[in-house]
């Protein structure tokens with residue numbers, strides 16, 4: 075067995091580790107109105123396809139609503155994302171769990187909207203909490219999120235040095251150079267997640283700061299304070315609020331800028347639009363390639379045909395879980411080509 079990715083000391087014997095802590099991931103993934111373990115229901119939206127996954131305890135009726143027929147194949151191919159085996163040892167998993175349960179108490183604490191508020195006055199715990207999430211996303215194979223190697227190493231070093239089984243022993247060392255030029259800003263739409271669906275999503279090319287949306291939180295992680303004055307990288311329309319938020323460091327409690335449900339909804343809609351545009355442009359490129367392979371004239375598929383295919387895919391009257399599968403795309407593409415007889 076390989077060694078734990080955190081301490082590099084004990085064998086990585088822990089199975090079922092959550093990359094995003096379970097108290098948060100269950101708020102993102104869960105079937106609306108259901109909060110238990112194994113109730114995950116999530117969709118992974120990539121350029122080409124929408125795959126989805128579900129926990130063992132999701133009701134069969136709910137699965138039918140999404141997939142149509144529930145087959146053995148569907149069940150056996152299902153894998154809940156964001157849960158990994160043999161990454162950590164039992165001790166490190168416990169230590170991570172300790173800061174998670176400490177931070178989770180802030181969810182039901184005080185919150186405000188359109189102003190700054192303090193979520194916890196305990197220094198360093200909240201810093202380690204958010205740092206541990208982006209570090210875990212970065213080390214997770216195929217998560218799609220990657221810190222620069224130097225940044226990933228730095229967070230790994232900080233977590234290894236400071237995580238402890240005793241909360242009172244977790245104290246930031248002011249002389250530690252790893253802690254002196256690092257921080258994060260955070261926005262939150264308090265309790266938006268209780269009634270609405272939320273995201274786990276990020277901009278793959280943003281590093282100054284790394285920008286993520288995790289449930290009802292927007293996290294901006296800075297590896298240099300000078301990036302605060304850098305180029306404005308708008309993250310789905312949250313720039314104004316990001317400017318108003320304060321930089322949190324390892325040495326003081328956490329200050330959050332509260333945003334309204336309406337603002338979260340606006341950001342969420344921007345993410346959806348981004349996903350749709352990205353998928354359509356990727357599909358368009360594939361259709362151009364197909365056109366070339368079929369020996370068509372020029373580099374691009376005849377626009378009338380291409381638009382008709384894209385329109386039919388967007389309006390395709392199949393269950394949500396099957397709409398953006400390769401099978402459904404191929405079916406629509408071939409039917410449209412046969413029908414219009416233009417290539």
Ligand SMILES: [Zn+2]
Nearest residue numbers: 078081163166
């Ligand atoms: Zn360990």
